[in-house]
Amino acid sequence: MEIFGYARISAKDQNLDRQVDQLREVVTSERNIIIDVQSGKDFNRKGYNSLIGTDQTAPLLRKGDLLVITSLDRLGRNYREVREQWQLITSKIEADIRVLDMPLLDTTLNDNSLDRRFIADLVLQILSYVSEKERLSIRERQRQGIDAAKKRGKTFGRPSYDIPDNFAETIEHWKSGKITAKKAMEITGMKHATFYKKVKELYSQSNKKL
Numbered sequence: 592m593e594i595f596g597y598a599r600i601s602a603k604d605q606n607l608d609r610q611v612d613q614l615r616e617v618v619t620s621e622r623n624i625i626i627d628v629q630s631g632k633d634f635n636r637k638g639y640n641s642l643i644g645t646d647q648t649a650p651l652l653r654k655g656d657l658l659v660i661t662s663l664d665r666l667g668r669n670y671r672e673v674r675e676q677w678q679l680i681t682s683k684i685e686a687d688i689r690v691l692d693m694p695l696l697d698t699t700l701n702d703n704s705l706d707r708r709f710i711a712d713l714v715l716q717i718l719s720y721v722s723e724k725e726r727l728s729i730r731e732r733q734r735q736g737i738d739a740a741k742k743r744g745k746t747f748g749r750p751s752y753d754i755p756d757n758f759a760e761t762i763e764h765w766k767s768g769k770i771t772a773k774k775a776m777e778i779t780g781m782k783h784a785t786f787y788k789k790v791k792e793l794y795s796q797s798n799k800k801l
Contacts, residue, residue, distance in 0.1 A: 596624040604757040654685040
């Protein structure tokens with residue numbers, strides 16, 4: 592049986608030392624610690640692909656081997672992806688997985704291979720369920736909060752900008768050349784982008800051309 596460790600960070604400015612130090616306590620061979628410094632956006636990762644194999648290469652992991660990771664999120668961005676990779680490793684490759692920060696997620700705990708995989712899979716499904724329930728609960732609480740705020744008259748998004756009373760007169764002075772655009776902005780108290788946006792709206796409403 593070979594023991595492999597897998598560590599991943601999502602950006603080059605993060606530190607791998609903590610993960611690698613933990614893996615070294617279990618993985619005896621330094622060459623079996625596989626590292627990726629890449630985003631978890633997809634599974635196109637050189638190190639990870641060497642472990643599970645590709646269409647062109649055989650996996651380093653083989654039946655009976657053990658893959659050690661520090662945390663479950665090293666396998667994917669969400670529990671759907673984690674489950675897919677878990678099933679690939681434990682069912683298709685028939686290797687074992689040990690998650691260091693979740694001791695129950697260890698398919699080597701039971702002498703009976705069927706029982707140990709069942710227990711680990713069951714724990715993973717429970718974690719997936721709890722995670723999904725929490726995600727939906729957070730979304731529901733956010734919706735309820737927004738509904739309650741709306742009932743109290745609170746509005747969302749960018750606040751509307753009230754046109755000053757002197758806006759139309761100031762624009763006429765600007766268009767006739769009596770004042771500059773900069774001066775018109777000072778008089779109306781508007782910034783450059785807001786000023787020209789409101790000018791366009793004014794002339795659009797009055798069917799005039801700039």
